[in-house]
Amino acid sequence: MSNTKIALPTEHCETCPAFTQLEQMGIKVGDFDRVIALAGNPNTGKSTLFNTLTGLKQHTGNWPGKTVTRAEGGFEFNRMRYKLVDLPGTYSLLSASQDEEVARDFILFGQPGCTIVVTDATALERNLNLVLQVMEITENVVVAINLMDEAKRKGIEVDARSLSRDLGVPAIPITARAGEGIHTLLGAVADVIEGKIITKPLRVGGTPEFQKAVKELVPMIEQMAPGIPNARWLAIRLLDGDARVQKALSTGELGDIVSRQQRADVQFSGKMSVEGRQ
């Protein structure tokens, strides 16, 4: 992260469009200060938000599987350059399908500064399942409540404050199609990355004996793979008997994944954004 950060105006001004600047940088992501991941269920307007932010023309289609690879793009916000990684749209992170694995591996090992989970305001309950799962993996989460216009039309009101309080992470209402709420969203993302907002993600625990078992496993995993981003989540997956995680652990692939995802994969970027277009 660069140290030449210019002193930012006060909290209130920061979200004012007159002060903040958003510049779309397309696929010029060679040089960036921060990485953010874009997760969400299919059909929540994830790709629309991606296009709005980066100025790229990723094809948006409202059916699952539109984005099966991760696409990358860049933008500049408040003099910080961001690389935005658009993950495949998924309902959960627990199954073995390739799109869910791509999303899961990146959030877990890619160590994005922040993960934006895009949700559909008209079907919030179902979307929250994924939000809760992402929050199991990482603390740096901002929830974007998208399609607010559609919700309004359908007579659905979403109380973002209540949501934010319950989840323990910022929840920002947006309408990606019209570009509404984007600055507030990016402001929250920046605050989370800079530690101005301390998130307290709600973690759904299961039974007390399960919690105890998790606590026993965590130090063992941390000892084996120092620098592992989220030993707690891995412990949960191991207790669940996730074959993929077991295999990753025993073949040493886990270490590989950690180092691969942590590499600033610049040459990867161009290729993926082209592939993602199909």
Add this chain to the structure above:
Amino acid sequence: MEANEILAKAESLRNNLSTGFRDEIVKSLYTEAENIAKRAVKTSSDKKYDFDQRMDRLVTSPYAGLPIMLGLLGLIIWLTVSGANVVSGWIAVVLFGIGDYGRALFDQIGLPWWITGFVWDGVYLGLAWVVSVMLPPMMIFFPAFTFLEDLGYLPRVAFNLDWMFKKTGAHGKQSLTMAMGFGCNAAGVIATRVIDSPRERLIAILTNNFVPCNGRFPTLIMLATVFVAASFPPALTSFIAAGTVVGVVLIGVGFTFLASWILSRTVLKGEASAFTLELPPYRRPNVSRILYTSIIDRTIFVLWRAMQTAAPAGAIIWILANISIGDSNLARVIADWLNPFGLLLGLDGVIILAYIIAIPANEIVVPTMMMVYMGVGMMINGPTSNSDIFNLLVNGNGWTMLTAVNLMLFALLHNPCATTIMTIYRETKSLKWATLSVVMTLGTAIVVTFFTASLARFFGWV
């Protein structure tokens, strides 16, 4: 700390947990989501049956669902056929006109005949053919297809076809990847990543080629218009042609089911797995994005790829046609040598030769074939109308209805293009599956065309 120790520890901890701890976790996840949503969401309207739901009742109903789907497919193809016919003629006139002008210009400058021939009768002619045959249908089909895609219709297709795929032992989401195949088979193969079971994903990959991609639609449309529809009154031509193409597409879908069924009972044994599919809300398609996606990302992409193969193919044909052997030329000799095999399949030697030259992008088979006919036989100026093409093929080269029908079947069933084969290899990381995809499709094409040719000859239709 060793990995094995951790795994063993996890194992023993898991065994000590009370049974059903997994359900407990999932349940608390759902309960939590429900509670949070209940607190945050207020619904003021009570219109239970909004537009989306009424629409879905109709398009996914057991009775109307399939007819509506077929109707939409027919409509898109009819629009494509009737629109492309007009535009193709204009483009042909302009492009072949430029060719004549260029040839004259080269002669005037006094360049040797072989430079003029190579450039204008070889490379340029190849490009002109591909553009005039392929561009117009794509310009109409892709936006129409992208419109339905953006509208949110494709998941409804998957819903309607699910039971059929299930019966064949394949995954219901295969209908989504099949639909993508109409655009481009390589894209369809990549789209199979949404299928989580490796077995069902392989079936979807191997059978994707049985739906004609946009590169192959122009071939089908041209043959359907010039041959099948030609004997009907002009007012009906576009409907008959569209109906024929729809029929060919349905045959392709039929082979998709058949191949899936055979695969799931032989090399890829197993049961169809269950899945949930969300029917997303209908969204108003964004016109500018549709045009951008369909024209830039799709049409130009496919056309550019075809042109890259068409230019060298044109050059090769010109060279083959201009190496004289006795009274004949090399192209003629090779075509004659391939003729018996071609006739066996109801085709001819020239078609097989064109097919071999066009292996890198076999959607250019028809343009290549036209050039070979023109190169080896009577040299006429570029045919610019359907009756010109009909004359060239039937009167000049002895085509029959069987040739046209079998070429359509061959184009539908034959092996994937080089890009798709590469994509299959990349996605499966296996030479075996990539090879099987070629052998299976090419084998089907040969068997089917041989069968129809024998049948036609047996009954004395030709």
